[in-house]
Amino acid sequence: MFDILVYLYETYYRPDACPEPAALARKLSAVGFDEVEISEALVWLTDLTEMAGAEHSAVQASTGTRFYVDREVDVLGTSAIGFIAFLESAGVISALQREIVIERALAVGESPVSLGKLKIIVLMLLWSQGKEPDALMFDDLFGDDEQAPRLLH
Incomplete structure (x- = not known):
């Protein structure tokens, strides 16, 4: 599934440039993707x-601390939770x-969701809302997960 999401991001500049679902499914099938994954x-x-188009004014105005329930910690893992906190604190x-990122990660059905897949979820959310991360954030989202961790100082 994630290969298809990356393909869509790379192929269609904006989500509204994508064809209707039936035509898109045919195009993805013609490119060689599996019907189930499509x-x-x-x-x-x-x-x-x-979800991205829905209005949630209570959440939009939230300035509180987000606590994760056990299921979310199990599915996301500490690296993903830390990355989500970083993205939020960086604006x-x-x-x-x-x-939305947390809900979509839970919907993947994997435990734990890899940091690489979480980055694709974030990228797809921004893409679906017509937003593009700046160059440095783009590098973080598509950077190598195996690289040495960054130092905070």
Whole structure:
């Protein structure tokens, strides 16, 4: 599924440039993607688009601390939670976007979701909202997960 999401991001500059779901499924199939993965990706992307377009004024105005329940910690892991906190503190994502990222990560059905896949989720959220991360954030989102960790000083 994530290969399809990356393909869509790289192929279509904006989400509204994508063809309708049936035509998109045919194009993805013609490129060589598996029918099951295409279906999963389109459902996942449709749900993301619906969530990203919804208004949640209570979450948008949130300035509180986010506590993660056990299931979220199990699925996300500490690296992903730390990365989400970093993105939010850097102003790349809002509190509402953070909640969408968490929900979409939980919807993947993997435990734990790798940091690389979480980065794709964040990138797809921003893409679905017509936002593009700046160059440094783009490097963080598509950077090598195996590189040495950054020092805070």
